[in-house]
Amino acid sequence: MLRPRSIAIVGANDDPRTIGGSVLANLDAFGFTGDIHLVSRKKTRIGERSCLPDILSLPEGIDLLVLIVPKAAIADAIRDSIARKIGSVVVFSAGFAETGEEGRILQEELAALCREADMPMLGPNCMGFINYKDGVPITFERMAPRALGTSKAVGIIAQSGATASNIRAAMHGRAIDVSCVVATGNEAQTGAEDYIEAMLDDPQIGLIAVYVEQIRNGPRFLDVAHRARAKGVPIVMLHPGASDKGAEAALSHTGAMAGNHAAMRTAMRYAGVAIVETTEELFDVSAILLNWPTPVPGGVGVISNSGAIRGLSFDFCEAIELPIAPLAQPTLDRLSAEIDGEASNPLDIGTTGFVRPEIFGTSTQAMLDDPAVGVVLNCHVGGAPNLQIVKSDHLLPVFDTAQKPVVLTILGDEDPLDPAFVKAVRDSGIPFFRSPERALRAIRVVQKYADDLAALQTRKTPAIKLPRLEGKGTIPEYRGKDFLRELGIGVPNGRLATTVAEAEAAASDVGYPVVLKAQAAALAHKSDAGGVAVDIADATALRAAWEKMYASVGKARPDITLDGILIEAMDADGTEMIVGASRDPNWGPVILVGLGGVWTEILADTRLLPADIDQAGAIREIGMLRSARMLGAFRGKPARDVAALAEVIVRLGALMRAQPDIAEIDINPLIVRVEGKGVTALDALFVLN
Known part of the structure; x- marks a missing residue:
């Protein structure tokens, strides 16, 4: 596709102001030396070139076919291209997944045809590509040839054609050579990762600038990113969609459903991709990293x-x-x-x-x-x-x-x-x-x-021998804490009671004051149903709290039956943090750490980490929290046990890698004690698929 020796333009025109005319004019301006075949239903000749009436009249085995036909005719045109053993196809036409469900179905039909025939398709809804190195401009934007020097050049990939042009112009404005620029559009069959892989074969490309609104094949993109890092070719990426409106705009632009943006950023950082926030940063960071990869x-x-x-x-x-x-x-x-x-x-x-x-x-x-x-x-x-x-x-x-x-x-x-x-x-x-x-x-x-x-x-990902968590759906807190003990993560002294007598015995064993927590798999948010009582000072208060809790939960949630009530020692001497985990469908498991307790949602001071992070990496990420100073020594208070907090992160990451049926973990709050004294999980939620 990117280095064709023969090209067919379906919908060719002699007017350079039309799409069919501009593609042909670009090829002539760049001095393309391969074979050019023209297909037109209206013309028999364009300049000195003859035109064929349809695709089936073309010779077999042409490397690249450029389709400039109405949307409704594209599926049949691709079938005819397959019949003529065309090597690859570029589809400029819009009106597919970016317009809604009907367009998405039609787009998938095109992709299925191309996949079955092993015929790469660029687009639809794209502006094509320009291979400056080999003089192949397959785009309807009128372009002038530009010779490459001997220094390192940039490769450009963008799902937006206008952004691809913007990046190219910015690089040329800085006297930076561009070897190849590809506007991938809707990426029905080939995606940004395929073009990154192709550009890695060009020894002159020293950096790849990427604009994507959605990465459709996360694991493959990460694999290609790791290969780029191994070759010393930085990938600088701009990915909108952090806001709801940004994700909505991406859907309407290229039909891309936005995934977990934060999980994507984490995966990219740890694959060695430089993430930028604006087009200016994309230009500027690329200019620096091209010289110092x-x-x-x-x-x-x-x-x-x-x-x-x-x-x-x-x-x-x-x-x-x-x-x-x-x-x-x-x-x-x-x-x-x-x-x-x-x-x-x-x-x-x-x-x-x-x-x-x-x-x-x-x-x-x-x-x-x-x-x-x-x-x-x-x-x-x-x-x-x-x-x-x-x-x-x-x-x-x-x-x-x-x-x-x-x-x-x-x-x-x-x-x-x-x-x-x-x-x-x-x-x-x-x-x-x-x-x-x-x-x-x-x-x-x-x-x-x-x-x-x-x-x-x-980074050295540790090998940790782990127990297995059994069950399905939401695991009650008391079972989750039993499992945390097996993992080597501290929990408060306590146990489940099913009668008030058992509760009194448990409280006597752990020592007053105690906390009572209603327990049922379906009762994830206990306090909302009156299922938490704290600072219970004696047996009399315990009996009263027991009766009140059963009444409150029964009224708020008559649909559930409690397993019992968890009796635990009051324990809050330390800094409250949150450590959690989730499994993103595109990026796999990620670990979250941040300021916990009531501050989790108010301040949103969190970091996302990959599940294979090591101890040193976890400590580094903890240090990037805005609240990191709260874990250090300040105003006469001793430093907290950051190493123990990092160990929890590492263990949860290992667990998420080892047990794919765990969908979600939430430990909030996790009390981080004075340095050397470890951590204690005051609450724990596990969800299994």
């Missing part, structure tokens, strides 16, 4: 000839959670000698650059040599044209040899820069910005990606 973890070093930028950098980096690198004393000494004053990060070189312009390069090199620095941002006032060239003359040689990203920002917004300076910067490939905030946002993504890659390099 394996960035180094560390903070940012900022160099400027503006004192204001120094203060603004502190504020902005803190706001976007980008660490400013703490420079080692030898680095500070080198920089102090450069500026004849006290150095710091961010570094204000002041007017030194006017007297000794070499400082633009030497200060950058000094920061690059510091092990705490992962990336260096040069952010300068441009000045007169001759001064702009002086900056680039001293900075670009450092960029050429840098093993860490070097990013350049020239202040002044849209104020025109010297054309010679712009050409020198663009030709060098150095990532170039006019806004320091935009540059820092991109750097933040790159450094988070660097941290993720480093964690993946050292």
Whole structure:
């Protein structure tokens, strides 16, 4: 499909303003040297080429057929293509799954035909592709050929044709070569993962920029992503759908039902995919990672000839959670000698650059040599044209040899820069910005990606021998806690009572005060039905609470019969967290950790983790919570047992991998005690398919 030696255009036209005419005009403009066959019901010739009346008149074995026919005629056209042993097909036409159920059924018919014939189909509802490297422009957007240089190029894949064009234009605007761009549309039979795999065979492609609204084959996408990471080819991905409206827009655009967006992001991060939030970040992060596909973890070093930028950098980096690198004393000494004053990060070189312009390069090199620095941002006032060239003359040689990203920002917004300076910067490939905030946002993504890659390099998924949880549906809390004990996760001292006498005996054994919890598989939210009583101080209070609880639950839920009431010791000395697990149909099991108790839904401070995470990875993710400081020592309170919390995460992840019939786990709250004292699960919910 992407490198055809022969092409047939069905619906060809001599008017370049039409779709059939623009595809043909593009092929001629690019100088396509293969065979071109034209099919038209209205014309016998277009220019010097003859036209055939229908697909069945074509010779057998043509590599690629471009279908420009009405929606209602496409299924028959594909059947005829299969009869002529066509190798692949591109369908531009819209009106399929993106329009509703009727269109979805028709789209699936096309896909089934192509699958059965092993004939790859791009589309429908797509803008086609442009293979710049081999000169194959199969798109109705009028294009001009563009020769590739010898440097690394970008591959582009987008389910949106307009976004594919936007990314391509942005890359070309930065003087970055594009080897191939594919607009996949509805992805009825081939998906983004197939085109990523194809691009990995192109040794010139050093990065793949991807825009997807839904990934239809999660496991295969992850497999291809792992292969890209192994080859050192970053995938930078923009995926809308985090909001309900975003998911709704995706459905109406390409017929894509949005899955669990958070689960997707987790899976992608741990497959080595760089996730971005905006098209600007997609452009900017791609420009950086194309030059440094394996960035180094560390903070940012900022160099400027503006004192204001120094203060603004502190504020902005803190706001976007980008660490400013703490420079080692030898680095500070080198920089102090450069500026004849006290150095710091961010570094204000002041007017030194006017007297000794070499400082633009030497200060950058000094920061690059510091092990705490992962990336260096040069952010300068441009000045007169001759001064702009002086900056680039001293900075670009450092960029050429840098093993860490070097990013350049020239202040002044849209104020025109010297054309010679712009050409020198663009030709060098150095990532170039006019806004320091935009540059820092991109750097933040790159450094988070660097941290993720480093964690993946050292991850060691533990092998844990686990018990098996038996049953189906919702498991009552008391059984869930018995199972947690077997897993090695702490639970309060207590037991199930089926009579008030058993309850008194249990309370006497565990010691007052106690908590009472009504127990039944169908009573997941006990407090809503009056099924929880706390701080029961003695036997008299216990008997009263027992009678009241049975009456309350019976009134609220007359449809259920209680197994009994769980009697437990009161236990709340620690920080309340939540640890849970769920099984996404596309991405598999994921683990959730966050601030628990009543704060879970109010603050929504949670992280999603893959089920094969290790102890070190779990501790790292816990540290990314906004509430992470609550687990550390502060205001005279001792640090909490983060290692024990991480161990719960690891064990639940291992359980979800080992027992596929477990659909959901919810431990909330999980009390995290003082460091070294472990954790205690105050509530536990297990749901089995």
